[in-house]
Amino acid sequence: MSNTDYDVVVIGGGPSGASAAEQLAKQNYRVLLLERAFRIKPCGGAIPPCLIDEFEIPEDLLVARIRSARMISPTEKKVDMPVGETFVGMVDRDVFDPWLRERAVTAGAELRIGAFKALHYDDDGVLHIDFQSKEAGLESVSVTTRSVIGADGARSNVARQAIPCSKNARWVLAYHEIVEAPAANDELYDGDRCDVWYQGDLSPDFYAWVFPHGRHASIGVGSETDGFSARNSVATLRAKTGLDTCQTVRREGAPIPMKPLKRWDDGKGVLLSGDAAGVVAPASGEGIYYAMLCGKIAAQTMDEFLQVGDARILGDARRQFMKLHGKTFWALGLLQRIWYRSDKRREKFVSMCQDKDVQELTWQAYTQKQLVKRRKTAHLRVALKDIGNLIGLTRAS
Numbered sequence: 001m002s003n004t005d006y007d008v009v010v011i012g013g014g015p016s017g018a019s020a021a022e023q024l025a026k027q028n029y030r031v032l033l034l035e036r037a038f039r040i041k042p043c044g045g046a047i048p049p050c051l052i053d054e055f056e057i058p059e060d061l062l063v064a065r066i067r068s069a070r071m072i073s074p075t076e077k078k079v080d081m082p083v084g085e086t087f088v089g090m091v092d093r094d095v096f097d098p099w100l101r102e103r104a105v106t107a108g109a110e111l112r113i114g115a116f117k118a119l120h121y122d123d124d125g126v127l128h129i130d131f132q133s134k135e136a137g138l139e140s141v142s143v144t145t146r147s148v149i150g151a152d153g154a155r156s157n158v159a160r161q162a163i164p165c166s167k168n169a170r171w172v173l174a175y176h177e178i179v180e181a182p183a184a185n186d187e188l189y190d191g192d193r194c195d196v197w198y199q200g201d202l203s204p205d206f207y208a209w210v211f212p213h214g215r216h217a218s219i220g221v222g223s224e225t226d227g228f229s230a231r232n233s234v235a236t237l238r239a240k241t242g243l244d245t246c247q248t249v250r251r252e253g254a255p256i257p258m259k260p261l262k263r264w265d266d267g268k269g270v271l272l273s274g275d276a277a278g279v280v281a282p283a284s285g286e287g288i289y290y291a292m293l294c295g296k297i298a299a300q301t302m303d304e305f306l307q308v309g310d311a312r313i314l315g316d317a318r319r320q321f322m323k324l325h326g327k328t329f330w331a332l333g334l335l336q337r338i339w340y341r342s343d344k345r346r347e348k349f350v351s352m353c354q355d356k357d358v359q360e361l362t363w364q365a366y367t368q369k370q371l372v373k374r375r376k377t378a379h380l381r382v383a384l385k386d387i388g389n390l391i392g393l394t395r396a397s
């Protein structure tokens, strides 16, 4: 199959696709990175320090360094959770994503601007990719390839065409407004602090947020509930926080997947990665780190597949990712189901966040994506307190 145009076509040049393309190009594969560059990805832009280290992100891409999170309960009880020695980085996706794509190009990938339309296999098993090319005046273009990585985000068109189980995917619909940040910090807004609002009238099943971004701030909300008005909710939150008087820069929304798909490959030559595969942490909606890690794993798996030619290898990508983070996703899914269900539970949840063990483990899990083994007794204490709180709550209700 060496007479194809490419070895791999990566569809979608967000964090996942750009990372996969960079890695494969470094290994001298002929890589096409196809990106429609249709709009700025709606995103809070919070990234953990382990992402900055692992994916060698230059410090000058960070527009803010967050030193604490403040959890706000239904009765407006406020719990500060200082990050400690480290910080949460904030990136602007209109700069971050093009930078990642440019790095893939420097590594040897070919970047083309166009919208993926269709894929099919011919009788020889060669994949044909059709896309509408922006560079060619929106002409339809077709290329051939040995394999495809579908990294075209939530509600992936690649997944729809190649992976039947993707139609069962679950999403939270997230919406946010980007505003000019207030010039000075006060009790309501602090440029070094993320505020996370757990109130049923702001979100019946997820949370609302205020994330500072240097000159700008993101004020947003997520929910899975049909008919829920995210716009009204953000308007309420802006009024509560005094951010209603700030100039609005953009209004935008997008789905956040809430569960990894059961299958990421088509058993022939297509593999999904990132949001397209559903890898976003439940409860928090954190997806950038997982998308980039997934891109790296997808690239390693594709490398083996291209060398060996056995399509069963493609299943290793999901197995490897779930081995690393499946348990965390499961635990966060449980946390979301238990604590995001009613204001009574949200109140208790925010109270639990006062606990120093809870704070330490939360930040450790977020910033490092692993738990330090010597803190096993603290894990046990948190689990017991969690169960104790839940039993107390069930008895009281």
Ligand SMILES: Cc1cc2nc3c(=O)[nH]c(=O)nc-3n(C[C@H](O)[C@H](O)[C@H](O)COP(=O)(O)OP(=O)(O)OC[C@H]3O[C@@H](n4cnc5c(N)ncnc54)[C@H](O)[C@@H]3O)c2cc1C
Residues within 6 Å of the ligand: 011, 012, 013, 014, 015, 016, 017, 034, 035, 036, 037, 038, 039, 041, 042, 043, 044, 045, 046, 047, 097, 114, 115, 116, 117, 151, 152, 153, 154, 157, 174, 175, 176, 220, 253, 254, 255, 256, 273, 274, 275, 276, 280, 285, 286, 287, 288, 289, 291
């Ligand atoms: C409002 C909101 C706030 C969020 N906040 C955070 C946060 O603070 N921190 C965090 O970690 N995560 C956050 N997330 C989640 C995070 O944005 C995603 O998990 C992450 O962007 C996934 O990366 P990805 O590369 O898989 O997909 P995407 O970033 O969605 O990239 C997909 C790419 O594919 C391209 N594409 C799509 N269709 C086609 C096509 N047909 N042809 C060609 N190209 C195509 C798109 O243009 C895009 O560039 C948030 C999400 C939302 C919606």
